Amino acid sequence: MYRYDEFDAQIVKERVAQFRGQVERRLSGELLEDEFKPLRLQNGVYLQLHAYMLRVAIPYGQLSARQMRMLARIAREYDRNYGHFTTRQNIQFNWVALKDIPDVLALLAEVEMHAIQTSGNCIRNTTSDHYAGAARDEIMDPRPWCEIIRQWSTFHPEFAFLPRKFKIAVTGAAHDRAAIRVHDIGLHMRERDGLRGFEVHVGGGQGRTPHIAALVNEFVPEDRLLDYLEAIMRVYNLHGRRDNKYKARIKILVNELGEEEFTRQVEAEFAAQRSHEKIDLPQAEIDRIHAYFAPPELATKPDTSDAFEAAKASDKVFARWARTNLHPHVTPGYTSVTVSLKPIGGLAGDATDAQMEIIANLAETYGQDDIRVSHAQNIILAHVALDDLPALHAELDAAGLATPNESLITDLIVCPGLDYCNLANARSIPVGQAVQQVFADPDYQEDIGRLHINISGCINACGHHHVGHIGILGVDKKGEEFYQITFGGRADEKAAIGDIAGPGLKSEDVPGALKRVVDRYRELRSGKDELFIDTLGRIGHDPFKEALYAAD
Amino acid sequence: MSSVRPKLKPETPKSITAWETATGRTVWLKADGGWTTDTAQIAAFTGEEAEERLAAAAKQEAIITDPYFMEVTETGGITGRETLRESIRANGPTVAYGDKA
Numbered sequence: 001m002y003r004y005d006e007f008d009a010q011i012v013k014e015r016v017a018q019f020r021g022q023v024e025r026r027l028s029g030e031l032l033e034d035e036f037k038p039l040r041l042q043n044g045v046y047l048q049l050h051a052y053m054l055r056v057a058i059p060y061g062q063l064s065a066r067q068m069r070m071l072a073r074i075a076r077e078y079d080r081n082y083g084h085f086t087t088r089q090n091i092q093f094n095w096v097a098l099k100d101i102p103d104v105l106a107l108l109a110e111v112e113m114h115a116i117q118t119s120g121n122c123i124r125n126t127t128s129d130h131y132a133g134a135a136r137d138e139i140m141d142p143r144p145w146c147e148i149i150r151q152w153s154t155f156h157p158e159f160a161f162l163p164r165k166f167k168i169a170v171t172g173a174a175h176d177r178a179a180i181r182v183h184d185i186g187l188h189m190r191e192r193d194g195l196r197g198f199e200v201h202v203g204g205g206q207g208r209t210p211h212i213a214a215l216v217n218e219f220v221p222e223d224r225l226l227d228y229l230e231a232i233m234r235v236y237n238l239h240g241r242r243d244n245k246y247k248a249r250i251k252i253l254v255n256e257l258g259e260e261e262f263t264r265q266v267e268a269e270f271a272a273q274r275s276h277e278k279i280d281l282p283q284a285e286i287d288r289i290h291a292y293f294a295p296p297e298l299a300t301k302p303d304t305s306d307a308f309e310a311a312k313a314s315d316k317v318f319a320r321w322a323r324t325n326l327h328p329h330v331t332p333g334y335t336s337v338t339v340s341l342k343p344i345g346g347l348a349g350d351a352t353d354a355q356m357e358i359i360a361n362l363a364e365t366y367g368q369d370d371i372r373v374s375h376a377q378n379i380i381l382a383h384v385a386l387d388d389l390p391a392l393h394a395e396l397d398a399a400g401l402a403t404p405n406e407s408l409i410t411d412l413i414v415c416p417g418l419d420y421c422n423l424a425n426a427r428s429i430p431v432g433q434a435v436q437q438v439f440a441d442p443d444y445q446e447d448i449g450r451l452h453i454n455i456s457g458c459i460n461a462c463g464h465h466h467v468g469h470i471g472i473l474g475v476d477k478k479g480e481e482f483y484q485i486t487f488g489g490r491a492d493e494k495a496a497i498g499d500i501a502g503p504g505l506k507s508e509d510v511p512g513a514l515k516r517v518v519d520r521y522r523e524l525r526s527g528k529d530e531l532f533i534d535t536l537g538r539i540g541h542d543p544f545k546e547a548l549y550a551a552d
Numbered sequence: 553m554s555s556v557r558p559k560l561k562p563e564t565p566k567s568i569t570a571w572e573t574a575t576g577r578t579v580w581l582k583a584d585g586g587w588t589t590d591t592a593q594i595a596a597f598t599g600e601e602a603e604e605r606l607a608a609a610a611k612q613e614a615i616i617t618d619p620y621f622m623e624v625t626e627t628g629g630i631t632g633r634e635t636l637r638e639s640i641r642a643n644g645p646t647v648a649y650g651d652k653a
Contacts, residue, residue, distance in 0.1 A: 027574055029614030047617065050641045052576035082650035097575040347653050354651075418637060419645035427636075429647045479633035 044115025061089030163240035203254030206461035301333025305386035349377030417457025426474025
């Protein structure tokens, strides 16, 4: 993984010292909240419902064991013994006192981490496929380019005060696991005539005005990527709406200009850039960054493992977990393991300090010191030998980290909602827990198959409800929580925004209503291989709407 | 700058609530003008006195941040349309978390 050079280390250290002074001035009253707010937001500090919240960047979701241990220490010493992994592959601490945050940032700097680009109207932490550099279906590793984008965008003076926040995601596999089409810029790595490059999607996003990104360029060669990104950013910076917060994202600009005109302006800017101030990355620099992401040196192994097969044959619990929580690895004899942060009735994405320590230890023992955070709020050990899976599973199980539900119906994406968030209108967590309970039976979950339920506690859509196969949106009606259901969203290469099924439901009615929908799907699917989302596509939404609103 | 919350009528009893600047803890204004983290000490104000109290609170930025009106009963109990939100601010999440989850 990437290691800081002297410049990285220096700018992070200087930023901590600068923020320490700003916090001191805020606490003395020298700085007022209106003056301080933009400064704290540039350092990942939010003021939530009942505390400050510190959002720490995990660049493209990758962590070492040492970094995970530091997160555990911060949870233990400065928070309430836990942290929350987010849908942008970051971590949030919910109870950190402002007076302590400079010390927390200093600790993070010790392990090459920070909270820069996790809030404010800048280019945020670039996200990626959580199986990057490990997946068998990957064409190219997106992480080096995520790192190049990070270095280009951090403290880029031209893009420090954008009309709104700006999110970039990169994927290098045919199957999009990074939801790139609902990002401001989504980059899909492609190969053409022996050249490597990017398919560029712009103007996707969720929130109150969801859009699937427009394809603005089918192939930008990799050495011109930064020029092309600058061209997009300049068109946005110039024409993005600064008069209305709700119309300030690039998706609105793309939509108002139209895809064709937006693309024309980007191409014109790109052409001007090429003739005046092109960035052209030297190949040596591209190679230098790529070298940090060289695959781990894995011992040669056969594609199958006797120990693994024997454990599957003798242990049904292990066999189930092996069916659901593993992903094919590029190297024979290895796999990527999902460490589920979705225990039934738990808090999606939360991990205690003790669990973080255990994950760090397991990553060192079995996982090449390589930990990933997925946008679905789970942890991944990217490179694990099949031979080691029985021992790994036993340790995960003992720590409550072996729920066999990756991409199944109980693997819900859930935002913090009104239990934590100052923007939320309704709670998400208890509704997610109640939905998990009705589908808790693991046989039932496996029979249902891959089905993504995503919940947001407000229209800002941090819980990705628009792109859930089933989406749940919490709304407030005169002080009462209601939940609007959507069908048909998806976040992959066939990305789609879900359609609202009808009137909102009371929280207590949501689990039963979704069970009726899912059971209707099981009656109507053409076979067990047809996923819910595909049945929905084949026969339409009406039978499911009917089931949703049917009386028990 | 206060949080944007629903507007309350002058005669509606209201408390002034904010976040303690140093820690982020939820605080409420007591009758004696001090701040408390104890909901039993929430004071209710109405009319011009409430407006004056809020204006005075807004000047105490070193101690508290973003004060705003919160609807309460005459005895300072949380009530009204934002009861759920304000109860969560007062008592924490409605779900067990961390080691308790």
